[in-house]
Every structure is written in C-alpha cells, then in structure tokens.
Amino acid sequence: MTTTQASAATAELSFPRGFLWGSATAAYQVEGAAAEGGRTPSIWDTFSHTPGKIVNGDTGDVADDHYHRYRDDVALMARLGLTSYRFSVSWPRITPQVTADGLGPVNPEGLAFYSALVDELIAAGITPSVTLYHWDLPQALEDAGGWTSRRTAELFGEYAEIVAAALGDRVPLFITLNEPWCSAYLGYASGVHAPGRTDDAAALSAVHHLNLAHGLATAAVRRAAPAARVALTLNLAWVVPETDSALDADAAWRVDGLQNRVFLDPVLHGHYPADVLADTAHVTDWSFVEAGDLEIIRAPLDVLGVNYYTPTQVRHWTRERPKENADGHGDTRASPWIACDDVEFPIQHGPKTDMGWSIDARGMTEVLLRVAREAPGLEIMVTESGAAFPDVVGADGRVADPDRVEYLRMHLAAVHRAVAAGAPVSGYYVWSLLDNFEWAWGYGKRFGIVHVDYDTQVRTLKNSALFYADVIRRNTVRV
Ligand code: IFM
Numbered sequence: 001m002t003t004t005q006a007s008a009a010t011a012e013l014s015f016p017r018g019f020l021w022g023s024a025t026a027a028y029q030v031e032g033a034a035a036e037g038g039r040t041p042s043i044w045d046t047f048s049h050t051p052g053k054i055v056n057g058d059t060g061d062v063a064d065d066h067y068h069r070y071r072d073d074v075a076l077m078a079r080l081g082l083t084s085y086r087f088s089v090s091w092p093r094i095t096p097q098v099t100a101d102g103l104g105p106v107n108p109e110g111l112a113f114y115s116a117l118v119d120e121l122i123a124a125g126i127t128p129s130v131t132l133y134h135w136d137l138p139q140a141l142e143d144a145g146g147w148t149s150r151r152t153a154e155l156f157g158e159y160a161e162i163v164a165a166a167l168g169d170r171v172p173l174f175i176t177l178n179e180p181w182c183s184a185y186l187g188y189a190s191g192v193h194a195p196g197r198t199d200d201a202a203a204l205s206a207v208h209h210l211n212l213a214h215g216l217a218t219a220a221v222r223r224a225a226p227a228a229r230v231a232l233t234l235n236l237a238w239v240v241p242e243t244d245s246a247l248d249a250d251a252a253w254r255v256d257g258l259q260n261r262v263f264l265d266p267v268l269h270g271h272y273p274a275d276v277l278a279d280t281a282h283v284t285d286w287s288f289v290e291a292g293d294l295e296i297i298r299a300p301l302d303v304l305g306v307n308y309y310t311p312t313q314v315r316h317w318t319r320e321r322p323k324e325n326a327d328g329h330g331d332t333r334a335s336p337w338i339a340c341d342d343v344e345f346p347i348q349h350g351p352k353t354d355m356g357w358s359i360d361a362r363g364m365t366e367v368l369l370r371v372a373r374e375a376p377g378l379e380i381m382v383t384e385s386g387a388a389f390p391d392v393v394g395a396d397g398r399v400a401d402p403d404r405v406e407y408l409r410m411h412l413a414a415v416h417r418a419v420a421a422g423a424p425v426s427g428y429y430v431w432s433l434l435d436n437f438e439w440a441w442g443y444g445k446r447f448g449i450v451h452v453d454y455d456t457q458v459r460t461l462k463n464s465a466l467f468y469a470d471v472i473r474r475n476t477v478r479v
Contacts, residue, residue: 019475079469304380311362404449
C-alpha cells in the first residue's frame, strides 16, 4: 500500500442539483445464501469451488449474507444518506432450471427477494438501480456454451423481460450488463474469472454475444417496463502510451480497441472497429456476427454507465527483456489481450491500491469526456469507483482508511472536472457499499466503505463512509 496525503481543503466543488449519490454491489459478491430460495449454481459457484481458482479457497457461499441482512444494509445506506443503490439480480435465482432449451419456470422466491429489496429501498427514500448481469451466469448455460453461444444472448433477453416486468413499476434504471470486458476476456481468454476458459476465439465470440445480449435485453426492458430507462456499464480504459513513439501509439490503439471500441462502437455506432476485426482475423473470422445483430446492439441507450479505477499504461514490447504485465488483471500465463503479443503493460511507480492498481484520477475525467465527445447528449453515470485497502477495525472500534478517503476525494474532483467541462454525468456509485467477495482475490481485498467482519457479519462504517456521507449531505466535495 502507498499512502497519498490529504492536502488542506482549498475548494468546494458542488455537483448539479439532483445528482445521484449511490453505492454499488453485485449479487454473487454480497448475497450468500447460494443454495437458498431455489437458487441453482452459477459459473462463479462452480469456479470458486474449484481448488486453486480463488485465493484462500474463498467462495461466495455466505459472502456478506446480504440475502438475509438486506434490511439492515438498507438502513445503513439510509444512515449515510445514499440516494441510490445499485445492486445486481442473480439470474440463477430467477430461472433456476434454465437450460439451452429454455428458461424453464420462473422462481417466485427469487423475484420476491428482489421485490422486497426494492420496496425496502424505496421506503428508505433510496432509488434502486438494477444490474441484470454481473457475471453469475447459470452454470447450465455455460455447459451449453456460455457466452460463446448465441442462445445465451437470446435467453438473457427473455430473462431481462421477466425481471423488468416484475420490478419495472418501481425501478427507474436497468443496467443490462456490468463490464462485459471482464466477462469475455477474463472469463474466456485469460481464464482468471469464471468459467476459466483460455481460448481467444471463444473470448471474441463472447464479446459479440454479450453485445447482442445487451441489445436484446434493451428491447426486452423497453417492452416490459416502458417507463424505465436502460443503461450498459462498461469499464472504459484510459489508455496511455508510455512515449509518443508510433509503436507505443499503435500498442495503445490496439488495447483501446479491445477494451473500449469493441463495445462502444457497436453500441453507439452500429459497427465493430475495422482494425480490431483485422488484428484478430487470425483468431476468428467473426462469422458469429449475423445479419441484423448490429441493428439490435445499437438500440439507443438512455444512460452509459462508466466504471473507472486505474489508468492503463502501455508500451510496445521489444522482446529484449521479459515482458511486464502490470495490467492489473492478475499474473496469468494466458493473456486477456488478444493479438497484443508485442504490447506490454509496464510496471508503474507511484501510489497504488491494495490491488496493485495505480492511482491516477485524471483517467476518470478523460473517460467521461471521451464518452461525452463520442455520444453527445448521452447521459453518463459513474456506476463504479473505489479502491481496496487492507482496512482493520482499530482498538477504538473505528476503521481509519485515509487512503480510500483521499482516493474518493480525488476521483470525485475528477468527475466534477468532467461535469464542469460539459459531460452530462448524473450520478456516482462508490464501489462498494460493503467489503465483499473480490472474485479471484476472495475476501482478502476490501473495497467497502463499510467494513465487514466475515466471522460475525458485523458491519462497521469506515471513515470513508463518513466522508462520503458528508459529501452527499453537502452535494459538494472539498478538495
Ligand atoms: O469487484 C469488482 C466489481 O465486481 C466489478 N468492477 C470492479 C470491482 C473491483 O475489482
């Protein structure tokens, strides 16, 4: 961990009236109750129960027990003054018998859980934002090909319609997918995420089927819940070439293609980037893109969700020395960066979070302004922003997390800069409300503004939660 020092307060940055202040979680990371309420296994249940996949052998079986404690957690949110809560729906709770043949019966217990959560939030004055897919694909669908199969996208559209029909009278915003980059490349190319496959062609097919799933779900939500708005959340990268050499610029462009443009271009402009298709032609011919798909994918969005954590610095790899792979996605033999053999992610110096991720808030401003430029007028929300640090509860019962406070302060100021420059950003969600199951890292990485004792499930507000509550109360960040 590296400490960043708070500087004396010199300015008050106020956000637009009505700016949404939220926190975000995801079903598999917080709910627990993995085998309760009629739920069946997702790819993350299978993956986390596979020896060697998760640090310390952790699983999401219990997680934060949010499934049982959601009322208390909503009360905590209300205490902090949050005006919105972004959570995800676990597909295997809603249609637990789904197979490639069809969704099977809807599980009323699954819908009832989310419906009760929505009611609890509304009663507390907190606006729910629902993510339909945050990585917990039903295992039965993975067994039939997962995101490499078009059928998964079709069924996702049907599932989205069910959820929107059940919750759309009270939920104003549905986010179709969270970070399809991770689902596709970490799940199917590098294999550090479920389902743990290492097949570049499969990953590119997953990219397209996730985009298609987004398009089909967008139409489905609009049918079932015409008053609701639809978003897609992307983890856009601020890609920085190390030098201004042509080779470094090319490296940056290719990484930008795989992380940003392969999602932004079809969704915003209805085509895949020609350079990405050409660069990956030796891997796949992209014949999984069928006539009409891009029209479905480019359905106008109401909101684009942006998740930003860390900059992505790249340089051309000269092969004269071992490759540096400090891309923040784990040390793996298989790379998520397809057709990027001559690209490296140099080791960064300077402040880092407990994930080893460099801290540079300029990227937040940059990605927001980029979206504003590429999609003029499209509303943007920061659907995740936050940092892991190794927090402990002190003898005084408090959790002092000055690094996270400073991280949030800097990133809020960066959001403010983008707003001041004209980006229509309407909300900010801290990742995360609670410490939770950080995927392949298990429970060792704490992202919450609320500390969770995993033995007792006791929640303790960290100082960052108090800081955030103060920002919310004033609608202003002091820097
Ligand atoms: O915990 C994850 C979350 O599920 C998706 N976005 C990044 C977070 C931190 O790694």
